[in-house]
Amino acid sequence: MTNYSVEAVELNKSFGRRLIFNDLQFKFDKAGVYGISGPNGSGKSTLVKIIAGIIGASKGKIIHKINDKELLEEQLHNHIGFVSPYLVLYEEFSTYENLKLFAEIRGVKFNQERVDYLLNKFLLFKRKDDLLKTYSSGMKQRVKFIFALMHSPQVLILDEPTSNLDDDGKSSVYELVKEEGQNNIVLIASNEKNDLENCSDIVYLEKYKN
Amino acid sequence: MIWKIFLFLLLAFVSVAGIAFPIVENPIKWYEFPLIPGLEENAKIIFFHVPTAWLTVIAFLMSTIFSFKYLRKKNLDDDIKSYAAAQLGMIFCILATVTGAVWAKFAWGSFWSWDPRQTSIFALLLIYGAWFALRSSIESEERRATLSSVYSMIAFVTVPFFIFIMPRIMKGLHPGSADDTNTGPVVDFKMNGNMLLIFFLSLIGFTILFFWMWQVGYKSLLLREKLNKQLIRG
Amino acid sequence: MNSKSYSLFLKDFKSELRTRYAINALAMFIIVAISVILFSVGQEKISKNLTGGLFWVVIFFTAMSGLSRAFVSEEERGTALTLQLIAAPSTVFSGKLIFNIILVFAMNTVIAILYSAMFEAFIIKNFVLFLASFVLGNIGLAISSTIIAAIIAKAGAKGTLYPVLSFPILLPLILTSVQLTLFAIDGTSFERAKFELAIVVSYDIIMLTASYMLFDFIWKE
Numbered sequence: 001m002t003n004y005s006v007e008a009v010e011l012n013k014s015f016g017r018r019l020i021f022n023d024l025q026f027k028f029d030k031a032g033v034y035g036i037s038g039p040n041g042s043g044k045s046t047l048v049k050i051i052a053g054i055i056g057a058s059k060g061k062i063i064h065k066i067n068d069k070e071l072l073e074e075q076l077h078n079h080i081g082f083v084s085p086y087l088v089l090y091e092e093f094s095t096y097e098n099l100k101l102f103a104e105i106r107g108v109k110f111n112q113e114r115v116d117y118l119l120n121k122f123l124l125f126k127r128k129d130d131l132l133k134t135y136s137s138g139m140k141q142r143v144k145f146i147f148a149l150m151h152s153p154q155v156l157i158l159d160e161p162t163s164n165l166d167d168d169g170k171s172s173v174y175e176l177v178k179e180e181g182q183n184n185i186v187l188i189a190s191n192e193k194n195d196l197e198n199c200s201d202i203v204y205l206e207k208y209k210n
Numbered sequence: 211m212i213w214k215i216f217l218f219l220l221l222a223f224v225s226v227a228g229i230a231f232p233i234v235e236n237p238i239k240w241y242e243f244p245l246i247p248g249l250e251e252n253a254k255i256i257f258f259h260v261p262t263a264w265l266t267v268i269a270f271l272m273s274t275i276f277s278f279k280y281l282r283k284k285n286l287d288d289d290i291k292s293y294a295a296a297q298l299g300m301i302f303c304i305l306a307t308v309t310g311a312v313w314a315k316f317a318w319g320s321f322w323s324w325d326p327r328q329t330s331i332f333a334l335l336l337i338y339g340a341w342f343a344l345r346s347s348i349e350s351e352e353r354r355a356t357l358s359s360v361y362s363m364i365a366f367v368t369v370p371f372f373i374f375i376m377p378r379i380m381k382g383l384h385p386g387s388a389d390d391t392n393t394g395p396v397v398d399f400k401m402n403g404n405m406l407l408i409f410f411l412s413l414i415g416f417t418i419l420f421f422w423m424w425q426v427g428y429k430s431l432l433l434r435e436k437l438n439k440q441l442i443r444g
Numbered sequence: 445m446n447s448k449s450y451s452l453f454l455k456d457f458k459s460e461l462r463t464r465y466a467i468n469a470l471a472m473f474i475i476v477a478i479s480v481i482l483f484s485v486g487q488e489k490i491s492k493n494l495t496g497g498l499f500w501v502v503i504f505f506t507a508m509s510g511l512s513r514a515f516v517s518e519e520e521r522g523t524a525l526t527l528q529l530i531a532a533p534s535t536v537f538s539g540k541l542i543f544n545i546i547l548v549f550a551m552n553t554v555i556a557i558l559y560s561a562m563f564e565a566f567i568i569k570n571f572v573l574f575l576a577s578f579v580l581g582n583i584g585l586a587i588s589s590t591i592i593a594a595i596i597a598k599a600g601a602k603g604t605l606y607p608v609l610s611f612p613i614l615l616p617l618i619l620t621s622v623q624l625t626l627f628a629i630d631g632t633s634f635e636r637a638k639f640e641l642a643i644v645v646s647y648d649i650i651m652l653t654a655s656y657m658l659f660d661f662i663w664k665e
Contacts, residue, residue: 016286016351017439054528055665058284074532082529088522090455092462104451105539106530281661329619336612343608347600353665357595360658364591364613367654371616371647 002184003067004154005029006051010060013046020046021208033181035196036189038205044189048157051187052082077106081148084159089132095143096128099150108151118146138169156186162195174198217418224412228257257409259309261416262302266334268420269299274366277359287432289355294427298420300338307331330372337365448531452539456514470510470551477502478558492565496625499559500618506551508607511589514540515597537659545586552582569631577624580644584617584651591655594662617647
């Protein structure tokens with residue numbers, strides 16, 4: 001079970017004069033897997049970026065609470081893990097170096113054990129000292145997952161997590177999602193039926209277009 | 211409508227008075243201006259040069275104020291108002307620089323001499339130019355508004371350095387700067403009552419003209435946006 | 445916050461050591477810039493006042509050549525998002541600022557050394573004054589260049605836009621610093637130059653404050 005909650009209150013986002021969604025409401029306060037669905041260009045990525053605190057909302061807000069205490073924007077970094085196809089890590093460094101510097105910039109102690117566990121789980125331990133430049137895209141995707149999980153976040157946000165993955169890759173992701181969903185909040189933004197099958201609750205963005 | 215006619219009459223009077231009223235040693239008649247040593251006939255440019263410089267500063271202030279408003283509320287209308295003000299500001303800045311250079315040629319002998327005020331107005335021209343260059347390089351409306359608003363604020367912060375500090379520490383030919391024994395017709399009240407009156411009337415007239423042009427400017431921009439939207443929808 | 449910014453700076457520093465991108469390009473730029481002046485001037489003797497002005501010309505254009513990389517490289521590679529996920533805006537700005545300050549000091553020290561070697565008229569009589577103006581001016585240069593770099597990183601036409609946007613903002617600093625350099629060359633006393641030094645100090649403080657307040661708007665959309 002989780003002590004974290006994410007709530008959207010009258011959330012509205014427009015880019016310039018183009019409305020993306022209006023009056024969006026939801027609340028996730030129990031551990032589980034939740035979905036955000038909509039066709040391409042409907043604002044899924046925009047919404048997850050707003051939840052992660054990367055983009056601002058035009059109106060309304062997202063409230064993050066831990067133990068019922070509201071979190072400030074600056075405090076979100078260590079509670080959220082984010083994976084997406086457009087996330088890019090530092091290719092001139094090795095996986096290990098990347099992860100180390102992320103911990104340092106986050107200001108948290110580098111959890112050696114956890115990182116090694118994740119490296120093994122994602123089958124990257126042997127190549128942890130190789131530069132990211134030398135990785136295939138599938139391997140880079142796995143590093144992104146490690147990046148998202150190394151600090152044990154309470155919220156895991158996955159934007160199009162199975163794009164460019166083969167069937168094996170997809171099932172690993174689903175397995176991971178199930179596991180994380182036991183104790184944390186997992187948000188999946190996708191338009192793929194299979195991705196959303198495991199979700200206990202789904203936000204349909206088309207409903208908020210007026 | 212009435213005030214537009216009033217404005218027209220005011221500016222017409224100021225233009226005629228500014229150019230046609232003769233300058234004599236001892237003004238007796240109501241339409242005569244006193245002779246100011248060092249300026250003589252050229253003094254008349256004061257009715258046009260100073261208002262344009264005054265207006266470009268007002269425009270800059272307004273543009274910055276609306277930029278600030280935009281950053282707070284993210285309402286694109288504020289950005290449009292800022293843009294309309296900046297357009298006018300740019301025009302008046304060019305006018306001020308040019309009329310200033312003309313006056314400089316007659317009063318000091320050369321069009322440009324890097325006097326602090328000349329440097330300042332030129333710097334303002336560079337700021338405006340940079341601002342428009344920045345805007346034209348960004349496609350997205352929101353980002354364009356945000357980035358140019360931030361730049362306005364940064365530019366605004368450097369302006370006090372130009373206006374207050376530069377003239378004090380640098381020698382200048384401009385009336386009113388550190389080195390000038392002739393502190394200038396406005397400060398020294400060498401202008402007699404008539405001249406001062408025409409001068410302030412000119413200032414007021416041009417200011418009203420500015421606000422009117424600014425209103426027309428931003429309203430037409432807003433209208434154009436509305437029409438574009440309808441075209442896309444329909 | 446400080447150690448996080450420092451870590452961010454270290455990342456840039458290590459990355460730079462690995463790729464050696466900026467250092468190579470900048471070193472060549474400095475050599476080319478000074479050579480251009482030397483060749484264009486030819487046999488003519490440059491007055492000491494002129495060397496003072498030219499000194500800051502080289503500094504300005506070298507800065508324009510190298511200081512935007514801090515932000516432009518993140519945007520172009522797409523790693524800006526990564527930074528947003530792990531650090532607060534002020535941390536990012538601090539880290540990039542530290543990097544640019546170090547870069548400015550390194551560049552300008554090289555320029556100063558080469559300059560005094562190449563131009564005989566460039567002899568500093570009041571070294572303490574020169575040092576004070578050098579340190580304060582470099583900090584101001586780094587601050588303004590960094591915030592403008594953050595702006596153009598998110599716009600198009602980055603290369604040409606950078607000097608266009610930076611110059612008006614840097615103008616008060618450059619004018620005052622040229623004045624101070626001339627004072628130092630002439631051997632003017634520290635006392636006499638106090639006003640100009642005060643201007644540079646207030647410029648540094650004001651630009652630093654404004655930059656921190658405005659960076660949030662640039663960085664987060």
